[in-house]
Amino acid sequence: MTVRSNGAKPLTLLQHAILDFIWANENVTAEQVREAIKRDHPLKESSVRTLLTRLEASGYLTHGVEGKTFVYRASIPRKRIAARAVRSIIERFWSGSVEQFLTGMVDEDVLSVDQLERLARKVRNRK
Secondary structure (H helix, E strand, O other): OOOOOOOOOOOOHHHHHHHHHHHHHOOEOHHHHHHHHOOOOOOOHHHHHHHHHHHHHOOOEEEEEEOOEEEEEEOOOHHHHHHHHHHHHHHHHHOOOHHHHHHHHHHOOOOOHHHHHHHHHHHHHOO
């Protein structure tokens, strides 16, 4: 199953918290997720299972069964989700211009000229 494309809603902070935990731990149960996020997001296990089911339906997760327990794992790497989020921002704020986006990041001191030059070298050396 694939993640819905351009029309998909951005992930919520809670969904990010869940995915962050799964990316860090690879294979997890709903109870492990609930325990990991309970400080910032106190939820019942049934609510966590609902969130996991929705993330799976959206293509972010997959699951297997060990005994009677669902074990979840990420089906999309963190880097791909981040790239999609950045692509969405570039489309929304810079009409798709990566050059304007990067220039804006330098102008706003998010990226230094040195960082941008290192990035340019990396892109040139990519094959």
